[in-house]
Amino acid sequence: MKYQDEYRNRELVQGLAAHLENLVAGYAGTMTFMEVCGTHTMSIYQYGLRGLLPAQVRLISGPGCPVCVTPNSYLDKAIACCRIPGVVVATFGDMLRVPGTSSSLMEERAKGADVRIVYSPLDAVKLAATNPQLKVVFLGVGFETTAPTIAGSILAARQQGLGNFFVLAAHKTMPVPMAALASDPELAISGFICPAHVSTIIGADAYQPLARDYQRPCVITGFEPADVLQGVAMLAAQVVAGESRVEIQYSRAVKPQGNPKARAILDEVFAPCDAEWRGLGMIPGSGLAIREEFASFDAERMLPLTPELSREPTGCRCGDVLKGKITPFDCPLFEQTCTPEAPVGACMVSTEGTCAAAYKYGR
Amino acid sequence: MCLGVPMQVVSVDGTDAVAEIDGVRRDASLMLLDEEVKVGDYVIVHAGFAISKLDEAEALETLAIMRDIFDPEDMA
Amino acid sequence: MNDDLILLGHGSGGVLSHKLLSDLIIPALSGTPLSGQDDAAVLNIDAGRIAFTTDSYVVDPIFFPGGNIGSLAVNGTVNDLAMVGATPLYVSCGLIIEEGFSRKELSAIVTSMRQAADLAGVRIVTGDTKVVPRGKADRIFINTAGIGAFVTGQPLSGANAKLGDKVIVSGTIGDHGIAVMAAREGLSLATEIQSDCAALNGLVNEMLAMAGDSLRVLRDPTRGGVATTIKEIAVQSAVTITLDEAALPVDPAVRGVCSILGLDPLYVANEGKLLAVVAPAAAEALLERMRQHPLGKNSAIIGEVATAGVGKVQMKTAVGGVRSVEMLAGEQLPRIC
Secondary structure, eight states: OTTTGGGGOHHHHHHHHHHHHHHTTTOOSOEEEEEOOHHHHHHHHHTTGGGGSOTTEEEEEOSOOHHHHOOHHHHHHHHHHHTSTTEEEEEOGGGGGOBOSSOBHHHHHHTTOEEEEOSSHHHHHHHHHHOTTSEEEEEEOOOTTTHHHHHHHHHHHHHTTOSSEEEEEOEEOSHHHHHHHHTOTTOOOOEEEEOHHHHHHHOSGGGHHHHHHSOOOEEEOOSSHHHHHHHHHHHHHHHHHTOOOEEESOTTTOOTTOOHHHHHHHHHHEEEEEEEETTTEEEEEEEEEEOGGGGGGBHHHHSOOOOOOOOOOSSOOHHHHHHTSSOGGGSTTBTTTBOSSSOSSHHHHSTTSHHHHHHHHOO | OOOOEEEEEEEEETTEEEEEETTEEEEEEOTTOOSOOOTTOEEEEETTEEEEEOOHHHHHHHHHHHHHHHTTTTTO | OOTTBOOGGGGSSSHHHHHHIIIIIHHHHTOOTTTTOSSSOOOOOOOSOEEEEEEEEOOSSSEETTEEHHHHHHHHHHHHHHTTTOEEEEEEEEEEEETTOBHHHHHHHHHHHHHHHHHHTOEEEEEEEEEEOTTSSSSEEEEEEEEEEOSSSOOOOTTOOOTTOEEEEOSOSSHHHHHHHHHSTTTOOBOOOOOOOOOOHHHHHHHHHHHGGGEEEEEOOOTTHHHHHHHHHHHHHTEEEEEEGGGOOOOHHHHHHHHHHTOOGGGSOOSSOOEEEEOHHHHHHHHHHHHHSGGGTTOEEEEEEEEESSOEEEEEOTTSOEEEOOOOOSOOOOOOO
16 A cells, blocks of 8 residues: 555665664664654554664653543543433444443443444544434544544534534643653653654644753654654664754654644634643643533533542552553563453553553563 | 554545545545645545645655665665 | 234244244255254264364344355354364254344345355254344344264364474455454445355365375464464464464455554454464475465465474564564454544
8 A cells, every 4th residue: 555565665674774773883872762652652563673673772652542541530431421321422442441440331331331433533423413312422532633533523513513412522632741751850761753643733843842942852753664763763863963853754744834724623622721641640731621612512511420439540550651661561460460351551451552562562 | 542544535525535545445524634635645544534645755755765774885 | 014023922932933934944944844843953974073063153243245144154163163174064053033133134144054054065954043032132143053074084183283384374364354344334434345254164175185194283263363363273282383474465455444443454353264284395285276276265374383382473574573473352443543
């Protein structure tokens, strides 16, 4: 397929690996790069890219899987939604297995709740339009890539005059927690592999403070294996040269200014708010809430939710994994009580989660 | 996060398009795009929305840089 | 009154049951008016050793491109028998039908069961039909059991893989699972992908005739896909198997759906494919023979038994990396973000 196969070419990948090896040959220390996006994490595991990296280069996985950073309290609300008679919860497939405090959507479905997997939030709008007797609640999770699609769906529902389409919103934004991680003295991050598709929306400027104020090189990198190796090589070159800039490796899809129209639609429907991140805690200004004008589409405002008292799981070190402080193998629960079949923390739940990827591909 | 795939646009009707990858077709909304999208263009589709139009010149440029990098001395 | 509906009374054992059996099920399945009237089928089998298997089918949707729950129920059981090296002979048919199900659809299902049985050369010799109240089953469930005989040769087992053996897959992977998933509402994907649902005993016969004892293991990678089945073989045989990602045959459209939904074709179900572990000296010739067969034309050598011990599977990725392959955990869900 065009725009995929070219960047999965074996010779190209091997060549880039050799280039990277040469680039860091004279470098004495270790460079630690954090990929903040779960799809990068998946790509690195799936193609076995770690084995192609020189010894001086270490990759760690950050908080870039929306399912992983969604706290129990959100899941408990989603579960409360699907327990209301006449409510259908529509969601991306990833959310089904995520444990809340004492249940999960999959468990609720087994007990009779109507939980449906959709590919697009527009499918949920269609579901609401064709079933006026039901209340359809879409679970709005995701970063700046996904938030505009939810905003667009709310606009579509308003245009169609639907009174039975709601969103339970827990969107998060990316650069804010990256700054929090960059300023954490316990974490020695040499640079960021910046997310590919988030950046199609927010553009390159959003990372300027990281490069300028925190002296962390940033490279917006595509998801194909050759993209990842080239992105890492661009980061390594900056480190070797002692520079700190924002560069775009994934220039076929990401423009410096991003996608202004998608951002405008996002801003029309959502306003920044404080948000709780699993493992990272409350980060001011890192979330998106549905604006007052669109309150009639907000599940939290419109539905009588009575979630249980939320607790985060004990012993789970998802937070440290998300921060890149430890690898999954360092967590005492990993492979013991926490497995993809019976996940404790959300990093094991999503196939993109650091722990699930490590379990599946990394041993 | 943010799984998106490059798909080729096969029909356009206002902001509604149909896009294809490897013979698989799916509706894709163009409402998030500023640029004009024509049949034959490639877009990144995420959750049923085109979020970015792919730039062929940039794609070829990236490939050229990748190839140039490792040609002579690196592989020696 | 709508005479297309299956009613609770059709499972009561009384007159309605008899009418459903004699009007619809028996004519379709056996074609002989007398069969199915006694409490058990009486069979003659000239073999000292038989294979016996059972499987239940609950697929949703029940009609999908390339087959339906009926053809799947026959082929699945035929294949389970073929994978141990037995010649499939007889199949049973247990139907659990939800009240209100359509007679027309039931007729289509049992007709395709008969067609699948004829194609595979097996007979459906006994069965049972129950009707449960609405909501107690999802439209229709089918259980089939099957008996096969060992005419010649020894039973095959997943524990027989040996160092140096080659691993062959009989065609493109993931077709069934993706055809079924794409047909489900909610995802709205338009594809031409057909399920690979087929009986493999004909192909297996040819493979056994040619390779004999060199054929060490046969398995059909159904739920859990190729990854899970290969891992099972590695564990059972206590060997490490290495797979070559570049050699894996994947239909482009299956790859496309997998890209869109974030799935890995290695974990997607197949219903008409087999994995063979074969001695290295016999591998190339067997591969050529498999490619002559209509159900094996895309066969490929995808890996080998690299080391004795441990029960691991490793994949050489298409770009030259290495990753380990584990069993599927839970169900594979479409992901997006």
